[in-house]
Amino acid sequence: MIVITGATGFLGSHLLPHLLATGEPVTALVRDEPPSALRRLLRAVAAAGDGRALLDDLPSRVRFLRADLSAPALGLSGHEHRELAGAARQIWHCAALTTMTADPSLLRHVNVEGTRRVLELAGAAPRARLLHVSTAYVCGARQGLVREEDLDDGAGFLNPYEESKFAAERLVRSWAREHGRPVTVFRPSVLVSDRRRPPRTPRHPLSVLGRGLRLLAEEAGPPAPVGLAGSSAATTNLLPATYAARAMAAVAAAPPGHACDTYHVVHAVDTPVTDVLEAMSDVCPDLSVRLTADPRPLDARFAELTAGFHRYAASAVRFDRTRLDTVAPLPAPPPPVTRDYLRKALSS
Structure with a gap:
C-alpha cells in the first residue's frame, strides 16, 4: 500500500496519477470527511491535467482516512494506525503549509509537528519506505551553489516557511540515522503550471x-x-509541476539507498x-x-x-542536481521557462 499526505494539494494532485500507475492501492490521509476529500481530489486532479483519464476510476482506487497530521497517532484510532503501518510499503509526506508569510507558530505546528507524526507512522511501519517532500529553499539566505546533501542554517532564512521546512528536514535526517532506515528527501524548487486553474483548486x-x-x-x-x-x-528556479511529479516517481521506482538520499528536483535552467x-x-x-x-x-x-x-x-542561489541526473529513466528535461509561459502561469 502507498500512503500519501497532501494528495489534494498542488503537488499531490500531480503526483497521484503516477502512484496509481504502480498498481498499488493508495490511502490518502486527509483533513476532511472522505466524501468532501474525494470531491476536492477530483477537482485537483482534473486541474492538474495528467490524471484526467483516471477520474472515473479514482473513487474506487483511493481510500480516504480522515487524519490530523499534528495529533498523536495522526488522530487515527489505534486499530487504524496499526493497520496502516502494517500495510504501508511507501509513505509519501507531501502535506505542508506553504504560505511564506504565515504565522511562524502555525508553520511550525503544521510543517514540523506534522512531519514528526508522519515519522512516528514510519517508525511503526518496518517495511515502508519514507519519501519526504521538503523544498530547495531550506538553503534559506545562502547564495551561490547549494549541493543536494547540504543542510546548513548559517545564513539564516528569508521567511518563516523556509525555517519550518528546514526544521522538518532536520527531523527526517535525525530519524533516518536513529532508525537506520533509508529515506528519500525531495527538494523541489518553485513548482508552477501554465494551465488555467478552475475555482476551488490548489494554486501555485x-x-x-x-x-x-x-x-x-x-x-x-x-x-x-x-x-x-x-x-x-x-x-529564481521555476519548475513545471508535471515534470517534478514524473521525476519523483522515477526516483521512487528505483531501489532506495542506505541513508538519507536527497534530490534537488529543480529546473536545469534558472x-x-x-x-x-x-x-x-x-x-x-x-x-x-x-x-x-x-x-x-x-x-x-x-x-x-x-x-x-x-x-x-x-x-543568486543555484541548486546542484547531480544526484537527480543519475536517476534512470528520468523524464526529458523541460525547456527553459519562457515569458509566454510566465504570462500564462501568472494568469492561471
Missing part, C-alpha cells in the same frame, strides 16, 4: 502572485509604477527575476513593475499582496 506560487498583482492594480488605479528592491542579476517582472507588467499593464533602490508605500503593499515573493528578488 505564480498563480498567487498574479492574483496579488490584479488586486494591487484595482487598488492603485492606472498608472501605478511599482518598485521592488532587488538585483538585475537575480534568478529564470531571471527580470523576466518574471516583465511578465508581471504584461499581465497587469496598469502596473509598471521594476527594480528600485528606493521603495515607496505602494511598494510595501505590493510586497504584502505578493506573499513574500519580494524577498527573492535579490537571490
Whole structure:
C-alpha cells in the first residue's frame, strides 16, 4: 500500500496519477470527511491535467482516512494506525503549509509537528519506505551553489516557511540515522503550471502572485509604477509541476539507498527575476513593475499582496542536481521557462 499526505494539494494532485500507475492501492490521509476529500481530489486532479483519464476510476482506487497530521497517532484510532503501518510499503509526506508569510507558530505546528507524526507512522511501519517532500529553499539566505546533501542554517532564512521546512528536514535526517532506515528527501524548487486553474483548486506560487498583482492594480488605479528592491542579476528556479511529479516517481521506482538520499528536483535552467517582472507588467499593464533602490508605500503593499515573493528578488542561489541526473529513466528535461509561459502561469 502507498500512503500519501497532501494528495489534494498542488503537488499531490500531480503526483497521484503516477502512484496509481504502480498498481498499488493508495490511502490518502486527509483533513476532511472522505466524501468532501474525494470531491476536492477530483477537482485537483482534473486541474492538474495528467490524471484526467483516471477520474472515473479514482473513487474506487483511493481510500480516504480522515487524519490530523499534528495529533498523536495522526488522530487515527489505534486499530487504524496499526493497520496502516502494517500495510504501508511507501509513505509519501507531501502535506505542508506553504504560505511564506504565515504565522511562524502555525508553520511550525503544521510543517514540523506534522512531519514528526508522519515519522512516528514510519517508525511503526518496518517495511515502508519514507519519501519526504521538503523544498530547495531550506538553503534559506545562502547564495551561490547549494549541493543536494547540504543542510546548513548559517545564513539564516528569508521567511518563516523556509525555517519550518528546514526544521522538518532536520527531523527526517535525525530519524533516518536513529532508525537506520533509508529515506528519500525531495527538494523541489518553485513548482508552477501554465494551465488555467478552475475555482476551488490548489494554486501555485505564480498563480498567487498574479492574483496579488490584479488586486494591487484595482487598488492603485492606472498608472501605478511599482518598485521592488532587488538585483538585475537575480534568478529564481521555476519548475513545471508535471515534470517534478514524473521525476519523483522515477526516483521512487528505483531501489532506495542506505541513508538519507536527497534530490534537488529543480529546473536545469534558472529564470531571471527580470523576466518574471516583465511578465508581471504584461499581465497587469496598469502596473509598471521594476527594480528600485528606493521603495515607496505602494511598494510595501505590493510586497504584502505578493506573499513574500519580494524577498527573492535579490537571490543568486543555484541548486546542484547531480544526484537527480543519475536517476534512470528520468523524464526529458523541460525547456527553459519562457515569458509566454510566465504570462500564462501568472494568469492561471
